[in-house]
Amino acid sequence: MVSDLETLIKQAQSNVSRKKLKAGLIILQRAEQLAQSDPVMLSKIYLEMAKVYVQSSDENSAVGLVRKAIKSSPEIVGEIDHWQKELAISKKKSLARRIRKEAKAYRAEFGTWNRGRGTGRAWKKLNERQRICLAVGVALITLMGLFPPWITHLGLEGTTTGSYGFIAAPPYRAIGIDIIRLIIQWISVAIVIGAVTYALTEKPGKGSNTNSL
Numbered sequence: 001m002v003s004d005l006e007t008l009i010k011q012a013q014s015n016v017s018r019k020k021l022k023a024g025l026i027i028l029q030r031a032e033q034l035a036q037s038d039p040v041m042l043s044k045i046y047l048e049m050a051k052v053y054v055q056s057s058d059e060n061s062a063v064g065l066v067r068k069a070i071k072s073s074p075e076i077v078g079e080i081d082h083w084q085k086e087l088a089i090s091k092k093k094s095l096a097r098r099i100r101k102e103a104k105a106y107r108a109e110f111g112t113w114n115r116g117r118g119t120g121r122a123w124k125k126l127n128e129r130q131r132i133c134l135a136v137g138v139a140l141i142t143l144m145g146l147f148p149p150w151i152t153h154l155g156l157e158g159t160t161t162g163s164y165g166f167i168a169a170p171p172y173r174a175i176g177i178d179i180i181r182l183i184i185q186w187i188s189v190a191i192v193i194g195a196v197t198y199a200l201t202e203k204p205g206k207g208s209n210t211n212s213l
Contacts, residue, residue, distance in 0.1 A: 012052075
């Protein structure tokens with residue numbers, strides 16, 4: 001999905017660079033519909049749409065889209081800062097000031113939220129298969145904690161490990177949880193889930209089609 005959206009963005013940029021603003025905007029609107037579940041990509045699309053409206057001299061719409069881009073993903077503020085500097089250099093100082101004001105306002109509003117929600121942002125960047133993989137991993141680790149391995153007393157024969165039972169209802173003659181074995185299980189699951197999640201990362205598409213519509 002991410003590679004498809006990046007392809008659409010590149011197609012739109014190609015059209016806009018050739019002054020085909022309407023065609024570029026239509027492509028971006030199509031990308032917007034597809035990116036509703038991906039806040040990061042959605043914010044990039046809104047920023048590209050804002051750039052199109054600037055070229056069509058609709059500054060109010062451009063500023064509104066900048067606002068939507070930051071609300072969708074505050075991380076876009078860095079790109080917006082860079083863009084407003086380019087606008088200032090190109091003699092669009094009034095618009096640059098308005099955009100800088102929006103970025104400053106939303107940076108202040110979302111700054112603390114971002115520092116406390118790093119994990120949430122990372123989760124949003126994952127694709128659907130990665131999220132399912134991590135959810136399965138969390139479920140497995142939770143089940144292992146609820147049904148841990150126990151150390152069982154065998155009388156004169158000493159102790160043994162290997163019995164599993166609910167944490168609130170230990171097996172017969174259990175004298176404690178086998179912590180070492182439980183930690184090894186958790187680490188093993190974490191490594192496997194991490195490797196699979198990384199393997200499911202979507203690679204950007206190659207040879208994007210940037211032909212006009």
